[in-house]
Amino acid sequence: MARIIVITSGKGGVGKTTTSAALAMGLAQRGHRTVVIDFDVGLRNLDLIMGCERRVVYDFVNVINQEANLNQALIRDKRCDNLYVLPASQTRDKDALTKEGVGRVLEELAHGYDFIVCDSPAGIEHGATMAMYYADDAVVVTNPEVSSVRDSDRMLGILSSKSRRAESNDEPIREFLLLTRYDPARVEKGEMLSVGDVQEILSLNLLGVIPESKSVLTASNSGVPVVLDRESDAGKAYADTVARYLGDEVPHRFLQVEKKGFLKRFFRG
Amino acid sequence: MAGYQRTSVGDRPAVFELKAAGFTLPILRLLEADIEAVAAELGARVEQAPEFFRNTPVVIDLSAFPDGGGEVEFPLLVGLLRGYGMIPFGVRGGNKAQNEAAEAMELAILGEHETRSTRAERVAAPEEPAPVVPAAVAPTVQEAPAAPPRPGAGAAFTLVTRPVRSGQRVYAAGGDLSIIAAVSSGAELMADGNIHVYGPLRGRALAGMKGNTDARIFCQDLQAELVSVAGHYRVSENIPRELRGVPVQIFLDQKILRIEKL
Numbered sequence: 001m002a003r004i005i006v007i008t009s010g011k012g013g014v015g016k017t018t019t020s021a022a023l024a025m026g027l028a029q030r031g032h033r034t035v036v037i038d039f040d041v042g043l044r045n046l047d048l049i050m051g052c053e054r055r056v057v058y059d060f061v062n063v064i065n066q067e068a069n070l071n072q073a074l075i076r077d078k079r080c081d082n083l084y085v086l087p088a089s090q091t092r093d094k095d096a097l098t099k100e101g102v103g104r105v106l107e108e109l110a111h112g113y114d115f116i117v118c119d120s121p122a123g124i125e126h127g128a129t130m131a132m133y134y135a136d137d138a139v140v141v142t143n144p145e146v147s148s149v150r151d152s153d154r155m156l157g158i159l160s161s162k163s164r165r166a167e168s169n170d171e172p173i174r175e176f177l178l179l180t181r182y183d184p185a186r187v188e189k190g191e192m193l194s195v196g197d198v199q200e201i202l203s204l205n206l207l208g209v210i211p212e213s214k215s216v217l218t219a220s221n222s223g224v225p226v227v228l229d230r231e232s233d234a235g236k237a238y239a240d241t242v243a244r245y246l247g248d249e250v251p252h253r254f255l256q257v258e259k260k261g262f263l264k265r266f267f268r269g
Numbered sequence: 270m271a272g273y274q275r276t277s278v279g280d281r282p283a284v285f286e287l288k289a290a291g292f293t294l295p296i297l298r299l300l301e302a303d304i305e306a307v308a309a310e311l312g313a314r315v316e317q318a319p320e321f322f323r324n325t326p327v328v329i330d331l332s333a334f335p336d337g338g339g340e341v342e343f344p345l346l347v348g349l350l351r352g353y354g355m356i357p358f359g360v361r362g363g364n365k366a367q368n369e370a371a372e373a374m375e376l377a378i379l380g381e382h383e384t385r386s387t388r389a390e391r392v393a394a395p396e397e398p399a400p401v402v403p404a405a406v407a408p409t410v411q412e413a414p415a416a417p418p419r420p421g422a423g424a425a426f427t428l429v430t431r432p433v434r435s436g437q438r439v440y441a442a443g444g445d446l447s448i449i450a451a452v453s454s455g456a457e458l459m460a461d462g463n464i465h466v467y468g469p470l471r472g473r474a475l476a477g478m479k480g481n482t483d484a485r486i487f488c489q490d491l492q493a494e495l496v497s498v499a500g501h502y503r504v505s506e507n508i509p510r511e512l513r514g515v516p517v518q519i520f521l522d523q524k525i526l527r528i529e530k531l
Contacts, residue, residue, distance in 0.1 A: 150435055153453045157434030172431075201471075203432055203451050 002110040005117050006135035008159070010151030012122030014143045015180040018216055019238075020119035021049045022227040023139070026242030028083035029227075032114040035074065038088035039131035040121040041096055047087045050077065051223025061089035064101035070108055079228070084113075094127035106134050124158055134164050137174045139207060139245075143181050144193040149201055152177075156202065176207035178241065183212040184257045195255060208241030210234050211254040293443075297350070297357075298330040302339035308349050315353045323354040328379060329371075332362030341367055343374045425461075433458065433472065440478070454494055463487065475502075476519075486519040487531070501526045 007020045017040075024036035038046035041061060047053040052075045058068035063086070070086075077083035086105075089096065109116055120131035132138060138159050142152040159173050160166055166173075179198060186192040195209055210216075215232030219225065227242070229235035233254050240250045299307070315322050327350055331341065341363075350357040359377035360368065368378050425444030433439055433448060435455030446460035449467045456472035458464055464476045466488040477484030477499035484498055491513055494505050498521045508528065516531040 150453075150455060153435040154455065156432070157437040157453075157456075160431060160434070161437070200469075201451075201453065 002113045002116045003136050004106060004110075004134050005115060005137045005139060006120055006132040007117065007139050007141060008120040008128065008132055008155055009122065009141040009148070010124060010128075010155040011143075011148045014141050014148055015210070015216075016122070016141050017045050017049050017119050018220060018226060019139065019141050019178060019180065019210075020046060020117050021225040022235075022238040023242060023245070024083060024115070024117040025077070025080060025225040026227045026239060027115050027117070027246075028077070028080045030242065030246065031082065033082050033112065034115045034117065035084040035086060035109055035113050036117040036119060037086040038119050039097065039127055040119065041088045041127060042090065042093045043121065044088035044090050046119050047075075047085065048223060049220050050085050050225065052077070052085055052087070053223070056087045059087045059089040060105070061092050061096045063105055064096065064098065070105065094121070094125070094130070097127060097130040099130065099133060102130050103134060124154065128155075129158065129162055132159055132163055132173075135159075135173050136165075137176065137245075139176045139178050140202075140204065141178050141180055142198060142202070144179060144183075144187070144195075144198055146193070149193065149198055153202060156204070175204055176245070177202055177204035178207050178210065180210040181212045182209050182254070184255060188257055195252075206252070207244055208237060209252055209255060210237045210241070292326075294326055294328055296328045296330045298332070299334050299341065299346075301335070302341060304342050304345045304349065307346070311349065311353060319354075325355050327355045327357050329357060329360045329376070330362050331360060331364075331367055334363075334367075341370065343370050343376070347374050347376070427460070432468075435472070454492075460484070473497075474519075477521075482521045482524075484520075487517075488519075489516045490514055491517045491528070496526070496528070498526060503528070 005023070007016050007023065009016050017038075020036055024034050028034040036046065036050070037060060038044050039060075040046070044059075047056055055075050058073040060073065062068040063070055063073045074084040074086055077085065106116060118131045118135065121127040138156075140152045140155060140159075142148050156175060159175060163173055165171065177199065179195060182195070183192055187194045195206065199206060211233045213226075213232055213234035215229050216226050216234050219229055219232075219235075226232065226234050227238040230239075237254055240253065243250050301307075329346065334341065347357050357376065359379045360371040361379040363371060363378075371378065425442065427439070427441035427444065427446045429439055429446070429448045430450060432450040433452045433456040435453045438457040438459065439446060439448075441460040441462065441464075443461050445462040445465065446458055447465040447467070448458065451468040452458060452466055452470045452472045452474070454471040458466070458472065458474045459478050460476050461479045461481060461484075462476070463484050464474050464486045466474065466486075469490040469492055470488040471492045471494070473495040474486050474488070474493055475495075475497040476486045480499050482499045486496055486498065491508070493508070496503055496508075496519050498519060501521055501524065503526050512528050512530065517528050518531055519526065519528050521527070
């Protein structure tokens, strides 16, 4: 049976889709059959980040409405055989997602895959609640700033009360914190919340800290999940995050301002 | 209060008035069908406070009764309650079959759970101390499934072991509320009795919701947005800096809300 992971945040623009793409690719590269689903019906982006936007024929809503079967809608990633993308519909709205429909699709996927990554839309409305309803694990993506932290906190409240696990009194969803766009230099100057500050407020298991990096935008624009960029700090941090999710003990990196040595300063400016 | 008004037909003075009123009543939350077990436990409870149960109207709550937990034996249950001097008069939260069975016993079918906002209301006289109620008084928790009250867990008391997040409200009806985790900013705690927070309190805390002026708030790390006892409140801006981030108790002293270091 697959484990269902929701990537959520409440606030928009914090890096949910980037994280969904990176986490799904990371899991698939480590040999796990993985499918990543875009729940952002009407504002679909995951296909762009995954670089498969020109191969979309059928989508998630078609499958829910039984206009297409799963095999027709799933897009196999060209870089990794274990990874499939289920794109969202761009022409419908979130009401097309029904609890029964989503449940049926996830049930069907659960037999053939190890991990199902659900890329949640922003907000706490229908689309977001559908994405988290069936989750086993939740990765709460947060930027180190107060409004994002508060929205994440709100989202955690909803996770613990409106999910299937909460409603059926099962073991609660495992919640993880992923801090993105972290800039140690600005933290040092006191312009940004530190990892400690955020953890104190949210009291959550820290899954990873992704440093602010130009490579994220470059990767998104070229349709390559940033975890594939092994040279960049963000790519390495996502790879660590995947390892930690799978149970490896990996120390957190990129939390301190990099001390530039003389030679480095000389050569890199 | 609405003015006293007489409705009369013709010249005859009215013989009655129809009015609505709310009552606080003990609720028996039935958690299993085994009537013998219920009888045994109820007997023990009544022994502790026989006066409390004498002629007390009781509502039977079936919302926590497990599906497929067998049939509720209303005749036996009603007989049992009457035997202990209680007056069972209604059920709530039952399914169709249960409601029909209850109606056959001339029990009233009451509406579903009401979440009353009691913040504005104030009961004139302070309420009696938390009554000993069979099983447990259901705490009203919105969006936050707190630990469900265990059968036989004693009087109204609510314990929350997970963080209370922004946007969640926890209301401990009829008793104390204890939180052994953080309370986030934007969260709201309410209790008819005291509130204890063994973690940072960053949200709102309102104790003595029904006007109990003896209620207090105890917390280990005060960073609250608002604290209130029996309607006397103070917002964060008016909490002195030296009292923030330290263990304090908050209570009413001659209608003045006082915050004291512990």
